[in-house]
Amino acid sequence: MTPDDYIALRQTAEIYARGADRRCKDDWIAVLTDDVEISGPGFSIKGLEQNLGSLDYLGQLYTATRHLIHNQTATINGDTAVGETYCTAEHRFASGAGDMLRCWAIRYQDEWRREDGQGGGRWKIARRTLLLDWEEIRPIHHESIS
Numbered sequence: 001m002t003p004d005d006y007i008a009l010r011q012t013a014e015i016y017a018r019g020a021d022r023r024c025k026d027d028w029i030a031v032l033t034d035d036v037e038i039s040g041p042g043f044s045i046k047g048l049e050q051n052l053g054s055l056d057y058l059g060q061l062y063t064a065t066r067h068l069i070h071n072q073t074a075t076i077n078g079d080t081a082v083g084e085t086y087c088t089a090e091h092r093f094a095s096g097a098g099d100m101l102r103c104w105a106i107r108y109q110d111e112w113r114r115e116d117g118q119g120g121g122r123w124k125i126a127r128r129t130l131l132l133d134w135e136e137i138r139p140i141h142h143e144s145i146s
Contacts, residue, residue, distance in 0.1 A: 005081075008123045009074050009112055013085045016125065017067035020089075023055045033113055033126045040130030063099075064092040079114035081123070092140065099140040105133040 012031040019027025028051065037046045038054070045051050058065060067089045074083030084107055091102040111127040 005076055005123070006074060009076075009081060009083070010069070010072050012112065012123055012125055013069045013072060013087070013108070013110075016128075017069055017087065020055065020058060020067050021065050023059050025052045025055060028052055028055065030122075031124055033115065033124045036124075036126060036128070038128045038130070041132055062091045062093050062102075066090040074110075074112070079121075080126075081110075081112040081114075083110050083112075084108065085110055097139065099142075101138055101140050103136045103138070105135075107131045107133060 015027050015031045018024065019031070029048065032048055032051060034048045035046070036048055036051055037044065038051050039045070045054060067087055070086035070088065072083060072085045074081045087104075087106040087108060089104040089106055091104070093100055093102065109129040109131060110125060112123050113126040114123050115121045
């Protein structure tokens with residue numbers, strides 16, 4: 001367990017967020033295990049291929065998303081780790097009232113596994129549970145900034 005391990009764990013969250021926002025399956029492939037399980041309010045998806053389909057679904061629901069990673073804690077035990085990652089997720093969508101923004105305050109309960117083991121290899125997310133602390137929906141105002 002080194003400071004580099006903590007940096008690598010944080011990078012998994014950042015790459016996951018970027019992959020969600022860009023709908024980039026290669027990003028998720030880089031940071032999710034083949035047997036990953038991602039769950040949250042009303043859903044539980046097992047397996048890498050099945051979770052990659054979530055990116056397509058995000059693209060159908062929202063015109064854009066932005067996931068901002070905040071504080072993260074982790075406890076490392078050999079080639080596994082558990083922890084919590086805070087995130088603010090913004091989801092832009094069109095409605096009859098104009099463009100709207102759905103903002104989620106998220107706490108991911110994460111479990112990581114180092115692939116290829118014995119202190120080498122890459123950290124990947126093996127299980128991620130999304131806890132939604134609150135949601136806010138508000139209109140997007142289009143104003144010129146001078």
